[in-house]
Amino acid sequence: MMISRQDLINLLLDFIEVWIHQILYERELYPTAIFSLKKKYDVPVHMATHEGVANYISKFVESLQTLLISGNCKFISLKIMSPMNNRILERFVFEIESALNESNLDIPLDTILDSEVTCSLADIQQQLRACLLRTAGTRSSLVNNPSDCTFTLGVETYSGPPSSTHQQIDWIPTQSDQQESQQHQRWNHIIPIKTIPMDLFKINVFVIEAMKKGKHVSR
Structure with a gap:
């Protein structure tokens, strides 16, 4: 089954949302009781059911759409x-x-978005399925974090800050990933998760772990 490139962007946004939920579950950012077991791309996934958490993630992902369409989303x-x-x-x-x-x-952007992708939906879903499985597999490669950790979601653009027009979230400027890596932060290692070719997009998914995480607190 072939899909349009606009459909591809919608599919990518849907995947990013699932990916975020799965990380929160795997890294134990919230109690397991707030997660509901579902299936995506024939893979069991855990989605947070807490209204505040789910809405925050949903609004963040919705706000990425304009950046993806304009090609201005880097990280x-x-x-x-x-x-x-x-x-x-x-x-x-x-x-x-x-x-x-x-x-x-x-070529006009609307023409590009209306055109068909060069790969099948089944091929794309297979790549996304593999990424979810490998994301879950990183748990064994990472040192446990202390209890009561927090998280933040961010985006880095190629040119300028994200526009506030039609956005569903208030963006707060921060240091870029590169700036944080160059300043005071020491990293233990980088764990590659998956490279995903998706027609208009080539996506590299990975996790970076800090050199020292402090005293381990068992759960």
């Missing part, structure tokens, strides 16, 4: 923060290389 990241000093302990990264950010595109 999407979920950062897990220490409860003691707000230091970043882990950064799950969704790096996006987009053909839509080419300044010399001579």
Whole structure:
């Protein structure tokens, strides 16, 4: 089954939302009781049912649509923060290389979005399924975090801050991932999760773990 490139963007947004929920479950950011077991791409996934958490993630993902359409979305990241000093302990990264950010595109954007993708829906779903499975598999490669960690969602653009027009979330400027990596933050290692080719997009998914996470608190 073939789909349009606009459908591809919608599919990618849907996946990012599931991916965020799954990370929150795998890294134990909330009690397991607030998660509901569902199935996506024939993979069991855990989705947070707490209204505040679910709405926050949903609004964040909705706000990415304009950035994806314009090709201005470089990194999407979920950062897990220490409860003691707000230091970043882990950064799950969704790096996006987009053909839509080419300044010399001579085809109207609407025409591109209405055209069919060059890969089948089944192929795309297989790639997304593998990414979810490998994201869950990172648990065994990461050191446990302290209890009561917090998290933040962020996006880095290629050019300028995200526009507030039609956005569902108030963006707060922060340091870029590169700036944080260059300043005071020492990393233990990078764990590649999956490279996903998706027609207009090439996506690299990985997690970076801090060098020291502090005293381990068992759950």
